[in-house]
Amino acid sequence: MNETKPQSGHLVLTIGAGPAGIYGVRKLAEAGHEVVIINRDIKPGGLVEYGIYFNKHKLKEGVRKQFRTILADPRVRYLGHIKIGAEADLALDELRDILKPSAVVVAVGAQGTKALGIPGDTATGVYHAKDLVYHFNGLPEFSRRDFSIGNRVAIIGVGNVMVDIAHWLVHEKKTKEVIAVARRGPAQRAYTDVEIQAVAANFDTAALQAELERVRPKLEAVGEDLEASYKALTKHVNTKAKEGESPTRMLFRFLSAPTEVVVNEGGGLHALRVENTELVKRSESLSAKGTGTFHDLECDTVVFAIGDKVEESFGLPCTGTEFVKNPNPDPDHPGDELYQAFDPQTGKVIDGLFLIGWSRQASDGVVGRAKLDGERGMAVVNRYLERVAPPAESSAEGLDEKIAALRQTLQSRGVQCVDYADVQKLENVEREESQKRGVEFFKYFTDEEMLSAIG
Ligand SMILES: Cc1cc2nc3c(=O)[nH]c(=O)nc-3n(C[C@H](O)[C@H](O)[C@H](O)COP(=O)(O)OP(=O)(O)OC[C@H]3O[C@@H](n4cnc5c(N)ncnc54)[C@H](O)[C@@H]3O)c2cc1C
Ligand SMILES: NC(=O)c1ccc[n+]([C@@H]2O[C@H](COP(=O)([O-])OP(=O)(O)OC[C@H]3O[C@@H](n4cnc5c(N)ncnc54)[C@H](OP(=O)(O)O)[C@@H]3O)[C@@H](O)[C@H]2O)c1
Secondary structure, three states, X not given: OOOOOOOOOOEEEEEOXXXXXXXXXXXXXXXXXXXXXXXXXXXXXXXXHXXXXXXXXXXXXXXXXXXXXXXXOOOEEEEEOOXXXXXXXXXXXXXXXXXXXXXXXXXXXXXXOOOOOOOOOOOOOEEEHHHHHHHHOOOHHHHOOOOXXXXXXXXXXXXXXXXXXXXXXXXXXXXXXXEEEOOOOHHHOOOOHHHHOOOHHHEOHHHHHHHHHHHHHHHHOOOOOHHHHHHHHOOOXXXXXXXXXXXXXXXXXXXXXXXXXXXXXXXXXXXXXXEEEEEEEEOOEEEEEEEEEEEEEEOOEEEEOOOOEOOHHHOOOEEOOEEOEOOOOOOOOOOHHHHEEEEOOOOEEEEEEEEOHHHOOOOOOOHHHHHHHHHHHHHHHHHHHHOOOOOOOOOOOOHHHHHHHHHHHHHHOOOOOEEHHHHHHHHHHHHHHHHHHOOOOOOOOOHHHHHHHHO
């Protein structure tokens, strides 16, 4: 830690140890505050641990190293395996009552499911991308769940999460066909050139050309250059994936908005019904507008990769995909309001409660962006704490007792929480295990195995 200020007397509770929370708490510790960071998972890291594609070892380990330095700081107390929420291990108010922090920062990411609510979307064989991602990255609740995959998978959405799902289908499941379904055109794809290389060699280029011809009139109507689109889409088709070859055909369907998951009489998933769309200019961007004509895309598995939303049961007011933020600009520090939680019923800011990372803006950007958002949000928290008198009893003095009380409450509910020393122990056991097995990286996929490794 650099440039750490003397103790402020304030305790800040941060909930969620993903990149936003962890990078953020460094700013709190540097400002002299004591920090307790509570996390749902045994391991810290959030989507770095359980979202980023599992074979990106270098990237993951690089970020983990930075997390380790921050979490080993004596002013930061990590407590994992505790889910906060109205229907979870502990409600937010209960936690506040026990720890009595000067401020609370919510950094729990976007754990809710963004569903379109179309008919058939709860049928067997319909999945939400986050669940699948958690499954193949070994997050305990999902790691052992059955996610049967058929021969023809339609993935709705064309962002980087779609690419991660396709990556898994192409190289791990060797699925026969994967169809990425976009409600807009090729130029509005949200995935990046770097990421698509994992599956580009599997593009069926003849089918892609035919698909672009199908939508040519509608794309040319808004001035799009099809030849340029084809060139951009196929830029990496000669890039071999590091996993080698796979027989999967990777297809695209553009200008198609899902309207129904078609299930046959026996309950089997039969098709994804889409409404053909056209592009219309809305302010600065092009939106998809339904044309009233439909098409059934034959498939036996559907994956929604359309972004996430926050979890409503967490216990904070929500609107759309997000927790409600203060709509009234702060005259002294414009922009601070974006990090302040707001109660629309009282019409007031929820005093001392802040939002950062994907909890502030769901599905927004990469790790670097979550880091920046965490740091910006904590600057707002630090400014708030400058205006608030610390409690009479110094935050550091009573903290051991408060944590003991918290552990006792959790124990009485059968919740076995872990601290950072436990995480370090687990990481050592996993490191030894990877050496024994001769693999680059090894991790346990269940809570039982992790807790047993901790001892
Ligand atoms: C599939 C996928 C792949 C990605 N791949 C990349 C990539 O390759 N490179 C890149 O730079 N970015 C990638 N990203 C983006 C990156 O992961 C996010 O920008 C970042 O993780 C968001 O950070 P966060 O801290 O806001 O949320 P999260 O990372 O989601 O962290 C939230 C934390 O809160 C905890 N939590 C949740 N609910 C509760 C609760 N109720 N109580 C207590 N704790 C709770 C969780 O355990 C978790 O540790 C990817 C994202 C996804 C979805
Ligand atoms: N390797 C990496 O670096 C990596 C990996 C994964 C994720 N991430 C990051 O994580 C963030 C989230 O990624 P994401 O892929 O979940 O989100 P995203 O980039 O926002 O893409 C979401 C896709 O879903 C579509 N969509 C949204 N709502 C829809 C609806 N109602 N009907 C049909 N389609 C809909 C979007 O289409 P429209 O554009 O038409 O709305 C878009 O194609 C991104 O910032 C991403 O870059 C990074």
